[in-house]
Amino acid sequence: xxxxxxxxxxxxxxxxxxxxxxxxxxxxxxxxxxxxxxxxxxxxxxxxxxxxxxxxxxxxxxxxxxxxxxxxxxxxxxxxxxxxxxxxxxxxxxxxxxxxxxxxxxxxxxxxxxxxxxxxxxxxxxxxxxxxxxxxxxxxxxxxxxxxxxxxxxxxxxxxxxxxxxxxxxxxxxxxxxxxxxxxxxxxxxxxxxxxxxxxxxxxxxxxxxxxxxxxxxxxxxxxxxxxxxxxxxxxxxxxxxxxxxxxxxxxxxxxxxxxxxxxxxxxxxxxxxxxxxxxxxxxxxxxxxxxxxxxxxxxxxxxxxxxxxxxxxxxxxxxxxxxxxxxxxxxxxxxxxxxxxxxxxxxxxxxxxxxxxxxxxxxxxxxxxxxxxxxxxxxxxxxxxxxxxxxxxxxxxxxxxxxxxxxxxxxxxxxxxxxxxxxxxxxxxxxxxxxxxxxxxxxxxxxxxxxxxxxxxxxxxxxxxxxxxxxxxxxxxxxxxxxxxxxxxxxxxxxxxxxxxxxxxxxxxxxxxxxxxxxxxxxxxxxxxxxxxxxxxxxxxxxxxxxxxxxxxxxxxxxxxxxxxxxxxxxxxxxxxxxxxxxxxxxxxxxxxxxxxxxxxxxxxxxxxxxxxxxxxxxxxxxxxxxxxxxxxxxxxxxxxxxxxxxxxxxxxxxxxxxxxxxxxxxxxxxxxxxxxxxxxxxxxxxxxxxxxxxxxxxxxxxxxxxxxxxxxxxxxxxxxxxxxxxxxxxxxxxxxxxxxxxxxxxxxxxxxxxxxxxxxxxxxxxxxxxxxxxxxxxxxxxxxxxxxxxxxxxxxxxxxxxxxxxxxxxxxxxxxxxxxxxxxxxxxxxxxxxxxxxxxxxxxxxxxxxxxxxxxxxxxxxxxxxxxxxxxxxxxxxxxxxxxxxxxxxxxxxxxxxxxxxxxxxxxxxxxxxxxxxxxxxxxxxxxxxxxx
Numbered sequence: 026x027x028x029x030x031x032x033x034x035x036x037x038x039x040x041x042x043x044x045x046x047x048x049x050x051x052x053x054x055x056x057x058x059x060x061x062x063x064x065x066x067x068x069x070x071x072x073x074x075x076x077x078x079x080x081x082x083x084x085x086x087x088x089x090x091x092x093x094x095x096x097x098x099x100x101x102x103x104x105x106x107x108x109x110x111x112x113x114x115x116x117x118x119x120x121x122x123x124x125x126x127x128x129x130x131x132x133x134x135x136x137x138x139x140x141x142x143x144x145x146x147x148x149x150x151x152x153x154x155x156x157x158x159x160x161x162x163x164x165x166x167x168x169x170x171x172x173x174x175x176x177x178x179x180x181x182x183x184x185x186x187x188x189x190x191x192x193x194x195x196x197x198x199x200x201x202x203x204x205x206x207x208x209x210x211x212x213x214x215x216x217x218x219x220x221x222x223x224x225x226x227x228x229x230x231x232x233x234x235x236x237x238x239x240x241x242x243x244x245x246x247x248x249x250x251x252x253x254x255x256x257x258x259x260x261x262x263x264x265x266x267x268x269x270x271x272x273x274x275x276x277x278x279x280x281x282x283x284x285x286x287x288x289x290x291x292x293x294x295x296x297x298x299x300x301x302x303x304x305x306x307x308x309x310x311x312x313x314x315x316x317x318x319x320x321x322x323x324x325x326x327x328x329x330x331x332x333x334x335x336x337x338x339x340x341x342x343x344x345x346x347x348x349x350x351x352x353x354x355x356x357x358x359x360x361x362x363x364x365x366x367x368x369x370x371x372x373x374x375x376x377x378x379x380x381x382x383x384x385x386x387x388x389x390x391x392x393x394x395x396x397x398x399x400x401x402x403x404x405x406x407x408x409x410x411x412x413x414x415x416x417x418x419x420x421x422x423x424x425x426x427x428x429x430x431x432x433x434x435x436x437x438x439x440x441x442x443x444x445x446x447x448x449x450x451x452x453x454x455x456x457x458x459x460x461x462x463x464x465x466x467x468x469x470x471x472x473x474x475x476x477x478x479x480x481x482x483x484x485x486x487x488x489x490x491x492x493x494x495x496x497x498x499x500x501x502x503x504x505x506x507x508x509x510x511x512x513x514x515x516x517x518x519x520x521x522x523x524x525x526x527x528x529x530x531x532x533x534x535x536x537x538x539x540x541x542x543x544x545x546x547x548x549x550x551x552x553x554x555x556x557x558x559x560x561x562x563x564x565x566x567x568x569x570x571x572x573x574x575x576x577x578x579x580x581x582x583x584x585x586x587x588x589x590x591x592x593x594x595x596x597x598x599x600x601x602x603x604x605x606x607x608x609x610x611x612x613x614x615x616x617x618x619x620x621x622x623x624x625x626x627x628x629x630x631x632x633x634x635x636x637x638x639x640x641x642x643x644x645x646x647x648x649x650x651x652x653x654x655x656x657x658x659x660x661x662x663x664x665x666x667x668x669x670x671x672x673x674x675x676x677x678x679x680x681x682x683x684x685x686x687x688x689x690x691x692x693x694x695x696x697x698x699x700x701x702x703x704x705x706x707x708x709x710x711x712x713x714x715x716x717x718x719x720x721x722x723x724x725x726x727x728x729x730x731x732x733x734x735x736x737x738x739x740x741x742x743x744x745x746x747x748x749x750x751x752x753x754x755x756x757x758x759x760x761x762x763x764x765x766x767x768x769x770x771x772x773x774x775x776x777x778x779x780x781x782x783x784x785x786x787x788x789x790x791x792x793x794x795x796x797x798x799x800x801x802x803x804x805x806x807x808x809x810x811x812x813x814x815x816x817x818x819x820x821x822x823x824x825x826x827x828x829x830x831x832x833x834x835x836x837x838x839x840x841x842x843x844x845x846x847x848x849x850x851x852x853x854x855x856x857x858x859x860x861x862x863x864x865x866x867x868x869x870x871x872x873x874x875x876x877x878x879x880x881x882x883x884x885x886x887x888x889x890x891x892x893x894x895x896x897x898x899x900x901x902x903x904x905x906x907x908x909x910x911x912x913x914x915x916x917x918x919x920x921x922x923x924x925x926x927x928x929x930x931x932x933x934x935x936x937x938x939x940x941x942x943x944x945x946x947x948x949x950x951x952x953x954x955x956x957x958x959x960x
Contacts, residue, residue: 836937
């Protein structure tokens, strides 16, 4: 079916005589003539266009795509000196065709606004070129020739607002920001270039907006630029960037959501917007922007007088209550809140943004669909208002007759039109008002009698904290305080929780963002109260890393654990989104903190047990290494070329290899590379293969352990490599094999029982793993093994001491002691594996201990391990129950299934003593566990 045949909505003519006048000048009969006549009979502006462009519109309706393409080609071919009049004629034609396609129901809203925007883009480009060409020919732009006109000599025009989003009104003005790339000019010529480009900008704007006997192209507004009262109409990009970095306001951030280079040097414009990304999109969830949005809406209402009930006569469809701007603000400020964390939300069109916000579960799907439907209808009405007289107005007519005219153009009877429009405006207002500002304060819950009394001196001290220095932060905190005190009162010891919360508050560098986050998400108040009442150390950590709260509400925080592979993929995507190596290291640190925080909260709240927490901490470490290792290699390869030979793997040792990490574990690593007889790398600065991998390994250690602005990831220990600190930091595959086969000490083979490849090429990983299993399967002298382990045990005791009562790792009969015996059992049995219980069972199979003793040691180690992992969540200091507070002690008792903290300490000490006795006997050469001679 042809375009003309699909023009089915024939508006009733508001003025039959004008409709007849419109039909009289058109060589069109039947429904098509009736349609155009009806439009002309309801709109003086469209009637004038029909008279002026009758000869063009008749064939254009038969093939509009071809007609528009030919019109655009005509404009591009126009002599620049005649571009003003040519564009005005083009505007008439595009406006008429678009109006008929809109009224006739052929083009939906997105296509209507898209066609208008497409013409606006072309108009700005041609007007800019026409303004620049004579200036360049006369040598007014230093260093530029006519060949530079294709990129507008380094100047770019940013389309803002509806033009930027491809959503221009039917009779819209266009908001533009004009910039130039100052890096394209010699510093000595910058002043002359600036003056010339300012002149070109003014000429371009006049070409577009001056009203002549042929009309105008677009009313052009240049006031969205930085500080327009004192700055020129064309700014350098450097000046604009410095302004936004230091003085940019929330409304400007919102405006830049829709910003788009539409003319000039598009690549330079895209680079500018990329540099501006940190200003627009904050890394944290930006709930403080809600108040800014509310203030902006109130300022608009106060300025325009849009208060009180919605009444249709004279109602502003754009700025009035329930109007278009409310829906746009709703979408934009949800984007501002979450777009820093979710780059997919950084899109310009309003309806697409609403749909994606619903898909990402930031807003309910039904609300998104309602607002999108209302948006399309309200925009349609706005267009019909503007079609009447081509006026830049958004207000419904005051008179009944005027409203009936808009109803006619909308194809509705006036009563249905009024009823439907009133209902839509009221629903939009209700939906949006609930997000921006609740009209009634919620009733505050009563504070329980056991709530901690907040001392006056503490309140006074709070006012001195950085987080509460601004009046805005104080106002939000005052609203939050009753809920906070109530939540803290539910802690095991409310006074301790209050003091821990004080520590959290003292450490916050700023308060508005965090307090706004709490106000918008009250469940976070309960979470911080839980943490403050149980783990003050974690509360202090949160004060320095408050952005991790984003993770709680930014995704499936309490969902199923995704697993190591999914985590690796997620971090890889996160790192790929950053353009700079240092930014990637910072991104990795933020990512790791959030996932660590999740594991800690789940463990704290009893959602996961100790084994699951250890496995999850290990998954995070694995993913961090696997995602960072290729990033480190790519960055290193820029100077020194890709890895020579078959690459390198990262071997996890110790707790990482055994997948038993805790909240504060360091990483024991070995890097093994296979040179494959390649002597050096091939790059800008080639290195001998051995030096290449040594420096690459150092780069990995730095990437993991160096403190950046976002902190550090892990401490890294590489002393388990062959020859320890005396050996090379990276070991060749051949050297590793030779060393393990002929030079390795017993303790190094024991350590090998926990090793596993974590990252690197699969082929080399498989080779190393097969070799590890082969080495461990070889027969060994079990008596010599026991003597070596006994000697190692004595040396550790001499070097490390016995530790205190609550030290679970070091000391006779504690975790490390039991693990040594387990590893020895694994090595003696000729098997590989890191499971403590299995290793102890194999020690029993060797006759070193009984099966019963193996079970007792396993039970003791498990309790010590649970205790150690929980203690590391609670504090980074040596565990002391008297400093933990009641909440921390209760967490320990829950994890260890005990009733009394003192009794728990005594039980653990007794278990360690019994375990030490069993290990003493097991490692005594030539005797059985009962102390009798074997021979």
